[in-house]
Amino acid sequence: MLVKSSATIHLKLPRASTSVLVKNLYLSCDPYFRRRMNKPQGRYVIPSLLVRNMFPVNLDILNSIIWLLFSMLQPIAGVGVAKVVDAGHSYFKKGDLVWGFTGWEEYTISAPRTLFKIQHTDVPLSYYTGTLGMPGMTAYYGFYEICAPKKGEYVFVSAASGAVSQLVGQFAKLTGCYVVGTAGTNEKVELLKNKCGFDEAFNYKEEQDLDAALKRYFPPGIDIYFENVGGKMLEAVLLNMRSNGRISACGMISQYNLYREEGVRNLSCIIAKQLLVKGFIVSNHFNLYPKYMEMVIPLIKEGKICYIEDIVEGLESEPAALVGLFSGKNVGKQVVVVAHE
Amino acid sequence: MLVKSSATIHLKLPRASTSVLVKNLYLSCDPYFRRRMNKPQGRYVIPSLLVRNMFPVNLDILNSIIWLLFSMLQPIAGVGVAKVVDAGHSYFKKGDLVWGFTGWEEYTISAPRTLFKIQHTDVPLSYYTGTLGMPGMTAYYGFYEICAPKKGEYVFVSAASGAVSQLVGQFAKLTGCYVVGTAGTNEKVELLKNKCGFDEAFNYKEEQDLDAALKRYFPPGIDIYFENVGGKMLEAVLLNMRSNGRISACGMISQYNLYREEGVRNLSCIIAKQLLVKGFIVSNHFNLYPKYMEMVIPLIKEGKICYIEDIVEGLESEPAALVGLFSGKNVGKQVVVVAHE
Structure with missing residues (x-):
């Protein structure tokens, strides 16, 4: 009983x-x-x-x-x-x-x-x-502080519908950049284009050749890459970066479940194209949180940022x-x- | 005739x-x-x-x-x-x-x-x-401008007896850093220690495990790496970088004769350790040449730099x-x- x-x-x-x-x-x-x-x-x-x-x-x-x-x-x-x-x-x-x-x-x-x-x-x-916590600060610090974006630049975001990157793409649009995101389902791709205002988005799982896909979406090349996935995507991105490009390294999710990380080729592009690659852990940059809140709260209230x-x-x-x-x-x-x- | x-x-x-x-x-x-x-x-x-x-x-x-x-x-x-x-x-x-x-x-x-x-x-x-031309400026720009060295930091230099790196090591010693170089013959290793004043040097060809070698020479880890070789050396260095380390990427000589570049593992260390990796082409930085000459000419004349x-x-x-x-x-x-x- x-x-x-x-x-x-x-x-x-x-x-x-x-x-x-x-x-x-x-x-x-x-x-x-x-x-x-x-x-x-x-x-x-x-x-x-x-x-x-x-x-x-x-x-x-x-x-x-x-x-x-x-x-x-x-x-x-x-x-x-x-x-x-x-x-x-x-x-x-x-x-x-x-x-x-x-x-x-x-x-x-x-x-x-x-x-x-x-x-x-x-x-x-x-x-x-x-958006008002850790992922928001990650997008803010990685995009604005590390990548120092300029109007008209070409921005690529991986894992683009994720907690951080959907914001990076929207910040990039607000800065006047051209933004393409990639995600792993067509539903996410549609959200990126229709809800988050990305210029373009594609399903990386439907691409046989990531290098060719990036060349299709970025004929002039990429100025800013917000890195969330690592591995083969990074390998293809390096080939498509423009001179003086910036890569904000926030995560490499494709590698976390592997017993041993994949090797990434094309690193010599870092030299030939004079790239900046910067890793960061956002918890060390919360001194900027009030400044971020000052920027993002009005954007949310005015409906200029969706999440x-x-x-x-x-x-x-x-x-x-x-x-x-x-x-x-x-x-x-x-x-x-x-x-x- | x-x-x-x-x-x-x-x-x-x-x-x-x-x-x-x-x-x-x-x-x-x-x-x-x-x-x-x-x-x-x-x-x-x-x-x-x-x-x-x-x-x-x-x-x-x-x-x-x-x-x-x-x-x-x-x-x-x-x-x-x-x-x-x-x-x-x-x-x-x-x-x-x-x-x-x-x-x-x-x-x-x-x-x-x-x-x-x-x-x-x-x-x-x-x-x-x-030392008074392109390699000198490369060492100067890559070490001082990119790596922003501080007294007491741990500096590792690959291809260390080469045109650029023998200077990087000497600049690092003048800054009060601990410097280890690697080269491919014992003759070069001796020159680095006895002529260029490196704290330590080793022949990478005699090391079975580069990661273990770096742990032996840098128990606390590496703050600054001057990258000249790429490939397996970079892979091992990434494992041994300290938090907030800087990698000045000047060349990747181990890769230039390969049909396809080697894949480099351990790139997620860039995030976890918040590393800066910066590639550069020195010809874009010759505005600093007069400043460099002002520094290096007296050092050469006083015998404080050997080449x-x-x-x-x-x-x-x-x-x-x-x-x-x-x-x-x-x-x-x-x-x-x-x-x-």
Whole structure:
């Protein structure tokens, strides 16, 4: 016989705590999680999102710790939108909406410095996992700060309907660039052209020869490439870059599930074409967040930026959502709703 | 019966010419010649040294022209030290020593803007093909302007006894960096340590595992890599770069004789370690030449910079010297003497 019983737990921080106890509402689901599951090899460090600032230790050690946490089945640390339940820090009070470093769980105890208080609540809250959060800042920093775009330049974006790149393409259009994106389904290609305002988009899975496809879409060549995929796409892009082109390297999702990375040819183009290739981890550039918000909030409110989200319900959906990213199952930014309030 | 006869030709420019007729004394022999012999493929352009500034046309067209010139067995264009025989430009007069864009021939008609008048003649004239010419500027621009070195940083240099890198290593030591170089013979390794003042040097041909070798020489990792070789060396270096490292991409000699470039793994390190990779062609940065001369001339005169040259006699030695570069036959900067005065 099944006996049902229920009890109420009053969640509260210990009296001396300086942390913030939050109830998670939306959780972000991002490709970088996959890389943190790899056992660190050699000096190949993978600094995790906001953790770096929390623990100023050697990155190798930090990386090993992160991997251990994964392997020991601790809740996965990530970014989310949450509501403050109890705060040991005077900046936060019960009921505040925040976004920042939480975890794949219903409630998280976070360090105050890893949380941003949400100021604008007249936009969808889930946007703080996307256009108003880490992916938005990634698009902003990688495109404006690294690529320094000029009006009329030719911009190519891979994984273009993803959390970051759909914004890069729209920022590029607002700058007066010509923008082509690539994605893995015709549905995404249509969204890029019809909803995000890309000049062109194509389904890379339908192209036999990526080099030929890029030559077709960029007869004059590419000035700016926002790199999200790596491997064969990068190999083809290098052949099609113009002199003094810039490549903002944000991710290489095509490589994360491989036992050993693919070799990429055509790197000598970096010299012959005097290319800049710059990798970055956005968590080190959040000093620019207020400047970004100043730019993007009016654009959203005026409907000049759209943001495609793929929202699934329930914490239990998060693992499948993560796995889905690597086969391109998501259409737009993958968000998981943990609780609605 | 063999009849010997001789006649004197008086070399002179046509009256209306604005060019400069020079007698070549020293010619530079550099790896980039090899790349200009490839038929340009697709948009893979190879802007030639000083030619770009001379002909402001589309680079694809220019590249095809350069290739055609090679294939039609014209004298190979290159950089050299020469003496003015006749000048159609008032800045130059007969007897002036110059360096700049000449050719693999005894006499060349050059455009005035491709020649620099030699101001300092109390240093070996051949240095203007090396430390005081294009390789020197390459080391200066790539190391100081791209890599922005700081005292105490860890610097790795490949092809380290070559025309450019022997200088990079010495500039790095003058900046207070820890410098390790790699070369392909034990003789070169000894020169790097004993003559050029590198902290360490190793023969890459004696290493089974380049990654392990780099970990041995750089336990803390590499901050700055001056890239001359590409391929497997770059693959190993990427694993050993530190966060925020800089890679100045100057050449990839290991790839120039291959039908198809090798694939390079570990590119995702560019993201995880937030690396900067910058390719450059030094001819676009000669606005800094006076600043460089101001720095380097006193260093040479005070004996604080040494420069190893591999000088062969006679124009007929140039092709073999060029071929020799790709098997590492040269020890130091490869120079060919065409005439002694």
